[in-house]
Amino acid sequence: MKRPAAALFLALLLSAGAPALAALSPAEQKMGVTVDAEYDRTVALLEKLVNQNSGSMNIAGVTAVGDMIRPELEALGFKVEWKPMAAVKRAGHIVATHKGKAGTKRLLLIGHLDTVFEADSPFQTFVRKADEAEGPGVGDDKGGMVVMLSALRAMQAAGTLNDANIEIVLTGDEEDAGDPVSISRADLIAAGKRADAALDFEGLAVEDGKDMGSIARRSSNSWTLSATGKSGHSSRIFSEAAGDGAIYELARIIAAFRKELPEPNLTFNVGLVGGGQSADVDKDGVRIAVTGKTNIIPPIAVAKGDFRTLSQEQTDRVQEKMIKIVAAHSPGTDAKISFERGYPPMAPTEGNKALLAKLNGVNADLGLPEMPTLDPLKRGAGDIAFVAADVDGLVGLGVASRGDHAPGETADLNSIKRQAKRAAILMTRLSREKR
The missing domain is CATH 3.30.70.360 (Alpha-Beta Plaits)
Structure with a gap:
């Protein structure tokens, strides 16, 4: 009987005693194999999302992106709700919940459906250039959403998603929040109060070739x-x-x-x-x-x-x-x-530092370098700040990119793999901790 390619690849890694995987459990190793095997699918979804304009004020466009994300989450066992935001003249948000094992930590995953590029922008199309891709929102934050989905699919394939308590909030107006924020951020704030850890899937910061860990955002x-x-x-x-x-x-x-x-x-x-x-x-x-x-x-x-x-x-x-x-x-x-x-600000708390330490434990087990702490002056404001007073968090689990918010925004597609593996393993480990 012919063995599936993914299983054969995993078996070869295990038989070779690959040092980068030595500290990973079999389930964690399977997550890595799944991320690699589904890479083309992930990039294809990214292209589809980018080619749908979703400037913050393009109500129909943001809604269309939400409609693309919904079936991806439902296939993973999430209950998905669309929260309309007509009251603040915005499209709405996705709130998705996955119930797992009682008494374990509850995770909040944060991303956003909208971009800064409105329907009248000349910059509208996904263009692949080898291991990079250019397009509106390819990094911020459609790249982040596909990393999130890739990590969750890897968890599902490895059987670690079943017991995980996860809530996802994908806002439709992160780039231009509806006013008042007491309405436009009510669902996110409520989710933060329910969570034990928050992971923000906006872009990965890279300095001098090093992936950086973000534990703070300024107001x-x-x-x-x-x-x-x-x-x-x-x-x-x-x-x-x-x-x-x-x-x-x-x-x-x-x-x-x-x-x-x-x-x-x-x-x-x-x-x-x-x-x-x-x-x-x-x-x-x-x-x-x-x-x-x-x-x-x-x-x-x-x-x-x-x-x-x-x-x-x-x-x-x-x-x-x-x-x-x-x-x-x-x-x-x-x-x-x-x-x-x-x-509001997201201060560099001891709890945030502890989360980065856990992520660096994942990096060590994956054979990746430790991620130093990013200077918060080099990161703008973001949605995770609305929950920062209630829950420990990390920022930057999305793709590495450059030129964000300007024509020519470009994502490093290879970063999808390492970011999805990091996220899948970190979420699996966090989700098994007792509350």
Whole structure:
């Protein structure tokens, strides 16, 4: 009787005593064989997903990608629900659950269906170039979703998925979250409260040829600053009666931010400025229409920007410093600042570090190098941050890629194999731990 190719390959590895597999159980070895055997299937699914536009505002496109993912999860025994998000003007989310053995750890897997490339983008097509592929979302995050599915299929083939308690949340608006987040992230936050570990399948960070482990993501907070002054003839500027005018007050504040705010893991940016006789911000907050003359002291000035932090304590402290700077008004002026908190921080907790240590145990058993910790300054905000206060987590279980969020986004297809093997073994081991 002819032996199946996958079984023959496994037998050869075992008979050779391959050192990279020496510490792996037979089930874990089978997972690796399955990932390799299904590689072409995984890449074909990636191509299909990428060729369906799913920009965050393309409601039909995001829904179509969800419809492609649903049968893949149902075939693995997941109960799949579509959570519509019309209330926040977005498509919706997939929430999928797999019930396993009682009393064992519950895992939350996170990814997203949408991309930054809307339906009118000229960048729309999957193009394979040997061991790489170019296309919208090929790395962020359609590559991550196929890694997740490849790992789960490997677990199913090895029999380790049966007892695993897993919940999957694939958001449809990670790149442009619906407002308010109390609605658009309610399902994700609830899942985080139920979980014992969270694994985020966004892209793998690679530095100098080394795969990096991500245990932190910084927050994303926005602010709006408005300054006012007394209007009048420019010849009276800085006088006791006229004061400094709104634009000088705005400039004072921004300069003070630059001088007084810097500290480790903090960045802050001014993205939009305008001032004069009038300064009207549009309803989307991305344009300012101004009027004015050189011989008129400006009565109004507006600026908008963001700041990013590594912990909630840092967010609170920086916000207090900004408020204090704003309050030290120049003569004859007033100013106010308001804040909008977007993505919370994911701090580098001891629990997150312990998860990375377990992943590095998997790496050692696979014969892969240890993954050093990535500097959180090199990673943007993401959905896992919404559950970071409730559950330990890891980021970066998706594909390695470059040029994300821009035409030419390119994924390293070979990284699918090692990432899926890492994820399958890590999920198997975590799912067997007692709660």
